[in-house]
Amino acid sequence: MSYNNIISEYSNGITTITINRPSKLNALNKETIQELHDAFDEANADSDTKVIIITGSGEKAFVAGADISEFADFSVEEGGKLAAQGQDLLFNFVENLSTPVIAAVNGFALGGGLELAMACHFRVASTNAKMGLPETSLGVIPGYGGTQRLPQLVGKGRAMEMVMTAGMIDTTQALHYGLVNHVVELDELIPFCEKIASKIMRNSSVAIAEAIRAINANYEDGVNGYDVEIEAFGNCFGTEDFTEGTTAFLEKRKADFPGR
Incomplete structure (x- = not known):
């Protein structure tokens, strides 16, 4: 563009x-x-x-x-x-x-x-x-x-x-x-x-996006930031990045996050 x-x-x-x-x-x-x-x-x-x-x-x-x-x-x-x-x-x-x-x-x-x-x-x-x-x-x-x-x-x-x-x-x-x-x-x-x-960029882009959403929630009127954090935390467990991150940690290697 x-x-x-x-x-x-x-x-x-x-x-x-x-x-x-x-x-x-x-x-x-x-x-x-x-x-x-x-x-x-x-x-x-x-x-x-x-x-x-x-x-x-x-x-x-x-x-x-x-x-x-x-x-x-x-x-x-x-x-x-x-x-x-x-x-x-x-x-x-x-x-x-x-x-x-x-x-x-x-x-x-x-x-x-x-x-x-x-x-x-x-x-x-x-x-x-x-x-x-x-x-x-x-x-x-x-x-x-x-x-x-x-x-x-x-x-x-x-x-x-x-x-x-x-x-x-x-x-x-x-x-x-x-x-x-x-x-x-x-x-x-x-x-x-x-x-x-x-x-x-070494970290999970999916997790970072969820973190941004959770942190911003603290400043939104009528929104319970803790509830958003709980939801965002749970969402991470369904991602390929979570699987890769935890597997890499247990295997003592650097994670290669797919961003999904």
């Missing part, structure tokens, strides 16, 4: 999706959100893809925010529709993918960019990264899940401060807050993410 604003490349079990709007600091517009949805959907459906890495082109920005020019004159109804469609099409979609998604945060991750990174399963940042939700400085609030995922990751008080001040934090703060898992030099960002991906 060809894209105007992103690049999707596959190699050795990893699909790397690069947002490629450097003149706009990789800002998210409607077309880019749709293309990202399509690229994630395609990678998730590809049985050869075991891990997805999402990053931005260049050294300045992962995603510097949403493209404000597209919604500056929106009405109340249009604004609500924008948030609902975006959450459904991309942010919630990414969070619930069965394929692990790593955000490789290079440079600015602001507004919708930080919201995209937070929707990923975890985040690795380069030392030059800056993160924040500046929406209140524009007279609006984060609308792509930022007010929900940020407190889940950093706690209510820190999230309140970040949203109310509309300020940016550096990687030292982001690591301390638990917003990112690791911080590395810019030239090591993708290789480091690929190294983590290689560790993930």
